[in-house]
Amino acid sequence: MTNFEFGPVSDSLEAEGLGEILCQCFLFPGKLWPLYRDRLGVENFRFLKQDDKVVAGLTLYQMGQWFGGESIQMAGVAAVGVSPEVRGSGAGFELISQTLKELYSQKIPLSTLYPATQRLYRKAGYEQAGSRCLWEVPIDSIRLHDRSLEVVAVKKLEAQVFQDIYNQAANQTNGNLDRNQAIWENVFDHNEDEVYGYLVGGENPQGYIIFSQKTVNHQNLMEIWDWAATTPAARHRLLTFISDHRSQIQKVIWRGSVIDSFLLLLPEQTAKVAQLELWFLRIVDVVSALEKRGYPEGLEAELHLAISDDILPENNGNFILSVSGKKGQVSKGGKGDLKLQINALAPLYTGFYTPYQLQQAGHIEASNQSLSIASQIFAGSPSWMPDFF
Structure with a gap:
């Protein structure tokens, strides 16, 4: 197991080392790095070090994303770069995993990104959740x-x-x-x-x-x-x-x-x-994400979920989502009628795929009644955004 150190960029040497990696990874002219760094703010960059040398990093866009008429706090992940000499060592997965743990500790419900590769981000719990x-x-x-x-x-x-x-x-x-x-x-x-x-x-x-x-x-x-x-x-x-x-x-x-x-x-x-x-979305905090989202007006419904999350154990277990008055309330327990991994919750949550489509793809297991309830709860406009980051 390779030992990595994860943390926020806090000095000019770390920023310079990360800048060199990201410019190489994304064919980005080095002279433009200071503009990108300052526009996002150095406090929003994260590094992964090996033997006290920066070998990977990313940046976070702190903003919101609209679902069901409510703006939900979201961390956009961008510029995920890994130095060529350590690729294949698990550095990319470690970087994303540590970032998700930090976001959970900050009580940020969602994370969104545009993937360069689907495999890495699916392994980390992200999934297709909207279009551009x-x-x-x-x-x-x-x-x-x-x-x-x-x-x-x-x-x-x-x-x-x-x-x-x-x-x-x-x-x-x-x-x-x-x-x-x-x-x-x-x-x-x-x-x-x-x-x-x-x-x-x-x-x-x-x-x-x-x-x-x-x-x-x-x-x-x-x-x-x-x-x-x-x-x-x-x-x-x-x-x-x-x-x-x-x-x-x-x-x-x-x-x-x-x-x-x-x-x-x-x-x-x-x-x-x-x-x-x-684009891909990751449910970082199940309870917070489900409770902060808006739901169809006039709907009174209860959905019993069973969720598995390999990175954030706090999201594991059975949950009851009760919807009333356009709001959702989540409690632990329930029958677990709709079973899914954390990545499958993303397109269900955004409405990008219907519960029936997710069942057909083998991403959820549920009774017809649970599928019907989930369809009503997560009904809405097809999820998309014009922005790229």
Whole structure:
């Protein structure tokens, strides 16, 4: 068994050693490391040492994630890198395991990440839990002409200008982030690309769009970095705004859900999926995660769970989830009618897979009655997010 030391980065030598590893792992220019380090904050980086040398590390995004209309504290895991000479030694699994134990001690219910490899993160209790889809549409196929709402350019792109609109749209969307400042900076900062922002709706904005224009493979395109609408009228106006670029721009792309309601407004099925990514979620604290989530209004139900967790033993055992008044209450015990490993709880929790689909994949064992109850409890919008970290 290899002995590793885990901890938070606390001095410049540790930060420099971790920076060298992450830049090599992710083909990241070394000159940009200080910007990334400072944007996230050095206190959010974790290292793994061997013989007093940093050999692996990662960073944590402290933010929230919306489920059932509630923002739940979540730690986003990013930039997980292991020095080449120690790969295959178990360093990656040790790094993730120790991070999860720290998150549990801090009472953080959830952790989310984009996996470079599924095997490692599944072993650590993560599972597919939501989507991030890149859509592309020929602009001349949009053909909307609704200009009833005013569109105003935003000269200074700052989070507070867009945040209220974003939250109104995001809080009813399972999986969307309750963004922190670093995620908002990712929305606005795209190296040398000029970024434009517009509000829809005059004095009482109902939507916004943030985008760049570029030429790729001899084709002009609009790349939407972020957009949101709180009313149907704002959705129509945003698509009309995009359509009004058709004299110079041939294509628009954006990140959305695999089931995207913007597509309902297109006259024909001209939207194509250019890329699909699945993000992973880990239930760090079973009781806290289930109690902080929102549930369907008017539902009165009780689900008996039997959960196994190889890393966090506090999550092992039988639990009763009682749902009433859109809230959940968890108690120990019960009949354990629905049996599952901790990783299978993630897509059930987010609603990304139905209980029946998880049963078909062999991820849960349950009676038909328990499957029916679980379907009602975890019903909601398909989980997705536009952000990458």
